[in-house]
Amino acid sequence: MASDNIGDRIRSLFSQAPTRVTVIAPFIKVNALKSLLEILPDATYLRCVTRWLPHDIAQGVSDLEVLDLIEDRGNGTLTLVDKLHAKIYIADEMCLVGSANVTLSGFGDYETANIEVLVETTLDDVGVAATLDEISKSERLATKEFAEAVRQGAEFLSSQRVHNVAQLGWIPLSFKPELAFTLYSQFQTANMPDLLVESNRIVLEDLYRADITPENSTSVFTAMIREKLALIPAVKTFLEGTSDELLTFNDMYEYFSQFNFEDHSENDLWRAFVNWMVYFYPDRVMKHEIIEVALRRARRII
Numbered sequence: 001m002a003s004d005n006i007g008d009r010i011r012s013l014f015s016q017a018p019t020r021v022t023v024i025a026p027f028i029k030v031n032a033l034k035s036l037l038e039i040l041p042d043a044t045y046l047r048c049v050t051r052w053l054p055h056d057i058a059q060g061v062s063d064l065e066v067l068d069l070i071e072d073r074g075n076g077t078l079t080l081v082d083k084l085h086a087k088i089y090i091a092d093e094m095c096l097v098g099s100a101n102v103t104l105s106g107f108g109d110y111e112t113a114n115i116e117v118l119v120e121t122t123l124d125d126v127g128v129a130a131t132l133d134e135i136s137k138s139e140r141l142a143t144k145e146f147a148e149a150v151r152q153g154a155e156f157l158s159s160q161r162v163h164n165v166a167q168l169g170w171i172p173l174s175f176k177p178e179l180a181f182t183l184y185s186q187f188q189t190a191n192m193p194d195l196l197v198e199s200n201r202i203v204l205e206d207l208y209r210a211d212i213t214p215e216n217s218t219s220v221f222t223a224m225i226r227e228k229l230a231l232i233p234a235v236k237t238f239l240e241g242t243s244d245e246l247l248t249f250n251d252m253y254e255y256f257s258q259f260n261f262e263d264h265s266e267n268d269l270w271r272a273f274v275n276w277m278v279y280f281y282p283d284r285v286m287k288h289e290i291i292e293v294a295l296r297r298a299r300r301i302i
Helices: 006-014 030-037 054-059 066-073 126-138 144-158 163-168 177-186 198-209 218-230 235-240 249-257 266-280
Strands: 020-024 045-050 076-080 087-091 094-098 118-122
Touching: 006 030, 006 087, 006 094, 006 118, 030 066, 045 066, 054 144, 054 198, 066 076, 087 126, 094 126, 144 198, 177 198, 177 218, 177 266, 218 235, 218 266, 249 266
Parallel strands: 020 045, 045 076
Antiparallel strands: 020 087, 087 094, 094 118
16 A cells, blocks of 8 residues: 555545444544544544553543544544553454554654554454454443543642653552552542542552553452562562562662662662552562571670
8 A cells, every 4th residue: 555654554544435444552642533533434433442541641642532532523432451552453354553553653744753664454364353352352431530530640640750760660659558449449539639648649659650540440450450569570580489488678679779769768669569569469478577687796894
């Protein structure tokens, strides 16, 4: 399919007046989606699949307002998949699969466009079919209420000093994991200033940095936190070990020291980490107090 850029290829595919088109991408910006809607006949059904993570919205890489755009157009749906990374554009049985998100940079509509690729294939492709099946099993309908909860999370993240740790991965800072689900649930409906004493603020900061999305049950919430904890270096090996091993502060010190928090020492990070591990992995770990033996210089008796 000859074209000037990625966006032209997608628009060319969609302009063939199919009965149904599907847009699947983790990042969808309003202006880029509008460029696709402009060439779609009103009778064409539009299915969009994306992800809304607080961290993504805080960084401005995706717009919650795409829901308004789709609802105003009508004849379409917007669903969400938290772990979405695939980018697929489908027109009836034909599709383009690759790396381009629904952004002007992804479409090549900026001079400083991203370097992207899209490969033409069909829905019969084994990989495409398997991916679409996984998406259909985990997608949920986007709602105004969900959008507002994610927006609050994004605004909360933007107001906190948490961006310097993004590249190092997630680690909890709060000492009170037992408050996590209660605050997570109440934050979406309660008056925020009433909840945010400093200790609660740190718990919420932990959750939003972890990109824990709204409206999850207790079991799903717990599974998501366990998954995040398991990504911390040394944790996976520790959990999968078969011998009676100890994970100590010394084992984690080098990792903790990379974060360089102004208000949280390595000892603070260790204490928070231990509390979260014990609370969310009660079936796998337990706190073990170690009494350290040291030598002290004796006073000389004259």
